[in-house]
Amino acid sequence: MRAIGAGTGLREVDKHAEQVYLFVPMTMFGESGPDGSSASGMRTGRGGADTAAVHVLLVEDNAYDAGLVRRLLASRTDPCFELAVARNLSEALAHARGDGCDVILLDLSLPDSSGTDGLQELALALPRTPIVVLTGLDHEHMAIQALRHGAQDYLVKGNHDSSLLSRSIRYAIERKVFQGILDQRAHFDSLTGLVNRALFHDRLNHALAQAGRARKRVALVFIDLDGFKEVNDTLGHETGDRVLKAVAELLCGIARNGETVARLGGDEFTIILEQVDNALNVAAVTQRVLRAFEMPLAIGETKVHVTCSVGVASFPDTASDAESLLRQADAAMFGAKKSGRNTVQVFGEIS
Structure with a gap:
């Protein structure tokens, strides 16, 4: 793995998996807990116990669009992001199940899925992982369908800056955490933790x-x-x-x-x-x-x-x-x- 300077962060390219990772100093989400998670549920980053990062999985087959997202996230230091890129749905599922992630940015036009099909498959396979749709389809009906099928937000490429993208990711994670709390209360016994x-x-x-x-x-x-x-x-x-x-x-x-x-x-x-x-x-x-x-x-x-x-x-x-x-x-x-x-x-x- 070789490191290349990338703006305010450090970009590392895994030549075997062809995935891109960003490492930027973390300044929010609070202190890490005893299990390595922060107050908001974020995991401790690879930079060490004092450097927690939001692990983002971008599912995007267009290299230019992936590079744009990389640059937008690299410009943020509050919080910092660690980015992995999957070029299709199959790679995304393999990465999320293996290395895990805190949030998924999903394009709706992929080589092995289109429309909300990929979204539904990801939401079913990874029910605890928030998904933000990041697509070139500026279509209100599609946005509504995406939200109904499990997306936490719907962003159109070219219509957002680094601040909006960062905020969307943070809000998606917090909403998913809150949704998980509600689901826990609705489906599990409060005394024993068993299925109710x-x-x-x-x-x-x-x-x-x-x-x-x-x-x-x-x-x-x-x-x-x-x-x-x-x-x-x-x-x-x-x-x-x-x-x-x-x-x-x-x-x-x-x-x-x-x-x-x-x-x-x-x-x-x-x-x-x-x-x-x-x-x-x-x-x-x-x-x-x-x-x-x-x-x-x-x-x-x-x-x-x-x-x-x-x-x-x-x-x-x-x-x-x-x-x-x-x-x-x-x-x-x-x-x-x-x-x-x-x-x-x-x-x-x-x-």
């Missing part, structure tokens, strides 16, 4: 749709704590909340990577098991759940012993849709409670 009931239903419907197309099986494990009311009554609701958090951690440790663990409310939890081969796979999971509750939970200096009743239902063995699957798993869980608690009951048969 609303997102659980979305995940379950999605899992069943995929299983139906692939002719696969989905099992739903419904877990209800035994005697949790007594825990709240004797030890207090604060301890009860800490028990729920500990249970959430236990269940996340049992679930495989990518499987959904949800808290439906109160002391009710679920695990969505996808691509289940047979009943033995489900039995292995439910037995791990029961074994996890054999040891008392350490809540501060207090040892709290709780057990659970588990119900299981399967698609398409007994249920044909998400509503019936949840209803059957719930019924099986109540059957387990009636049969003595701390046990598993399966609705129907899983082949």
Whole structure:
């Protein structure tokens, strides 16, 4: 990699990847946190712990336009930017998934995508990364479509200066951070951090749709704590909340990577098991759940012993849709409670 003087910054050209990087001193976004991120969520730059940079990925196949963006960003020192250039959508996806970025500047006319198709693909693949459209298409309808498909802003080439471009990038990042906070509150349980009931239903419907197309099986494990009311009554609701958090951690440790663990409310939890081969796979999971509750939970200096009743239902063995699957798993869980608690009951048969 060779360094070439570039205005107020330093330009480095990676001759193998043919990507351009800018390094300019950072003067805003606050101090870095213990994880290397700043107060605004920016990562610590490659210049060291005291030099944080906004990592920008420009998706642009026109060398002249890419050079113009490079010069505009190089003139900014508040904040500084580190720029990588991808010439098409495929390169952009590979770079974002590999090296990562804080924001994407996207041209809508690329060799392998046009219009909002590329925008939609990027937004779907990188839901946490803000995207600013930077295009030569000065078209109000296109701008509206871009915003509807996930863009944070729409800039027309030649109609912006370095100040506007810098401000658009900063605002896009801040809006995305705020959007992430709202999404977190809307889709995740505030106490345990698990998927909440609303997102659980979305995940379950999605899992069943995929299983139906692939002719696969989905099992739903419904877990209800035994005697949790007594825990709240004797030890207090604060301890009860800490028990729920500990249970959430236990269940996340049992679930495989990518499987959904949800808290439906109160002391009710679920695990969505996808691509289940047979009943033995489900039995292995439910037995791990029961074994996890054999040891008392350490809540501060207090040892709290709780057990659970588990119900299981399967698609398409007994249920044909998400509503019936949840209803059957719930019924099986109540059957387990009636049969003595701390046990598993399966609705129907899983082949």
